[in-house]
Amino acid sequence: MHSPLTRRGFLAAGSGLAAATVLPGLSGCSALTGADSDPHTLVVHSQLGTTAPGSPTYLAALDRFRAENPGLKVKNLINGDDLAQVYETSRLARKEPDVVMVNLYDKTLAWTDVGATVDVKGYLDDWGLRERVRPEALGAWTDAKGRLRAFPYFATNWPIAYNRALLDRAGVDAIPTTGDELIAAARKLRAKGIAPVTVGGNDWTGQKLLAQIIQTFLTEDEARHAYSTGDFGSRGAREGIDYFVTLRDAGVFADKAQGLTSDSMTTQFNTEAAAIESAMSSALAKVPAKVAEHTEVGGWPLAGGAAHDKPTILRTYTLIGFWISPNGTKKIDAVEKFVRFMYRPDTVSRFIEESGRDMALHSDAVSTRFPLVAAAQRLGSRVSQVLLPDVYVPPAAAQPLITATSTSFTRGTSAAKVRAALETAYRSA
Structure with missing residues (x-):
């Protein structure tokens, strides 16, 4: 484009x-x-x-x-x-x-x-x-x-950080690797008053996690096409959006995630108010030592029929x-x-x-x-890498995609409306 x-x-x-x-x-x-x-x-x-x-x-x-x-x-x-x-x-x-x-x-x-x-x-x-x-x-x-x-x-x-101590407190026996396991873990965490996945749904951190989840059903070439053109109508893209909406409406993300920022996300995780975050290296480096001691890094859980065989990370x-x-x-x-x-x-x-x-x-x-x-540097073949879309998104669409991200993280927004918001972001590009 x-x-x-x-x-x-x-x-x-x-x-x-x-x-x-x-x-x-x-x-x-x-x-x-x-x-x-x-x-x-x-x-x-x-x-x-x-x-x-x-x-x-x-x-x-x-x-x-x-x-x-x-x-x-x-x-x-x-x-x-x-x-x-x-x-x-x-x-x-x-x-x-x-x-x-x-x-x-x-x-x-x-x-x-x-x-x-x-x-x-x-x-x-x-x-x-x-x-x-x-x-x-x-x-x-x-x-x-x-x-x-x-x-x-x-x-x-850019892996997913899991607070092992909070998961244990909620009775979650293992790091989730599937969407069903993540939903079950979120319910248990909420029952203990702990936010599940914290994310800056109102800024770039939410945009990156949304892109990562959508790519659950996309190959690298398909993801490159979607984020270069703004065409999210392929079967894989629609399935990825559906997967995101399923997780969101099941309560996987922190309350009012659509208004959170990267700062509020890292604060929630670092103060142990939330159990899980998508954290790039600079955020991982800021996790307090007492929290890092019982934190593990891994990938984002997959859904059945995914294009990847292992939980995903960005790099x-x-x-x-x-x-x-x-x-x-x-x-x-x-x-x-x-x-x-x-x-x-x-x-x-x-x-x-x-x-x-x-x-x-x-x-x-x-x-x-x-x-x-x-x-995170040692994760190697234990995770699958998905595409970071930054270099493919047209400059004029970058900020509109942030607005579309906030809309997407608003509970109750249908998959069709999420897709429409993403594609609308490209109309001026």
């Missing part, structure tokens, strides 16, 4: 982005002052640096990099979920940072295509870094035209990459030093060991301080 973020669309994208290029009153905002024309100053724009998982390790890495390169200054710009829009604003003013650290999702899917960032494949090979990257990561970051959008860096496993290699901007190509020697440093085995191992991050690069390091992250 053609991306709506064409060059013309990029100029009009976001709230007032086009105006930012002509209104002098905006010239002092951080979005427009990120670039530094000094060839001895590298400007990096990242989501790391505050409370984001891995921030302390990243800031320490910057300190080491500065110490090893005394003639090169590094300016670190930090934004959260608004990073993509802030970057686009600065790019429109031709004052964008040199390197951007962000995931491949929504707005960023179109950046290389519209010239907001550059194809880095040639740099990867010229700098001899291809062998450092997992082949799956290279595939995920490469677009349909063969361009490598960014240097892959963070990855994540992605597109969580954070190093994108190079047009400004960055003017300081490519400094960019090369930075990327090489971040790709070094000792730097990569620190993110794994100190922050519990999964990486898109080869490493022998293990997340020993984060037992649930390490356990």
Whole structure:
């Protein structure tokens, strides 16, 4: 499907982005002052640096990099979920940072295509870094035209976390592996006043779990078609939606899940108000030690006739990459030093060991301080992997899908209405 973020669309994208290029009153905002024309100053724009998982390790890495390169200054710009829009604003003013650290999702899917960032494949090979990257990561970051959008860096496993102690308290003898077992476990948990599956039904966490459940009856190719086109009318997609609705109306998900967020989800699980959550690596790393001691990780339970033979998990290699901007190509020697440093085995191992991050690069390091992250890394063939739809969903449909997710998690919404909500999200794409 053609991306709506064409060059013309990029100029009009976001709230007032086009105006930012002509209104002098905006010239002092951080979005427009990120670039530094000094060839001895590298400007990096990242989501790391505050409370984001891995921030302390990243800031320490910057300190080491500065110490090893005394003639090169590094300016670190930090934004959260608004990073993509802030970057686009600065790019429109031709004052964008040199390197951007962000995931491949929504707005960023179109950046290389519209010239907001550059194809880095040639740099990867010229700098001899291809062998450092997992082949799956290279595939995920490469677009349909063969361009490598960014240097892959963070990855994540996304299993299901089960609080074994809460399940035991409710009389659930084993981790559920089928839908029937999950429904039975939910009833027992509710009888003890414990929420079964907590999920951010009003944000991206709910969207991912919904996509995972729908794929119960889909092959990878069928899932790719559904999430690329918005066509959820195939037999497998309809069966997956039916399965989700059956679980939802049986009380599997926490009360009012349609209004919960990722923050409320992790709070419920980490305070043991809920027994089960779909948790990516960064969430697993935050589970308190006393809770982690009696928590197991596994996959999402299957229904009869599923396209998979084992409970499912999500996995992605597109969580954070190093994108190079047009400004960055003017300081490519400094960019090369930075990327090489971040790709070094000792730097990569620190993110794994100190922050519990999964990486898109080869490493022998293990997340020993984060037992649930390490356990997820060892799941291997005990689970089946389904498709993370992020790189296939058209940017214009990404946010509407969140709205459709909240509708889907509202109890009583029929399977037909869930399907209609999902397909409606694609109408503007």
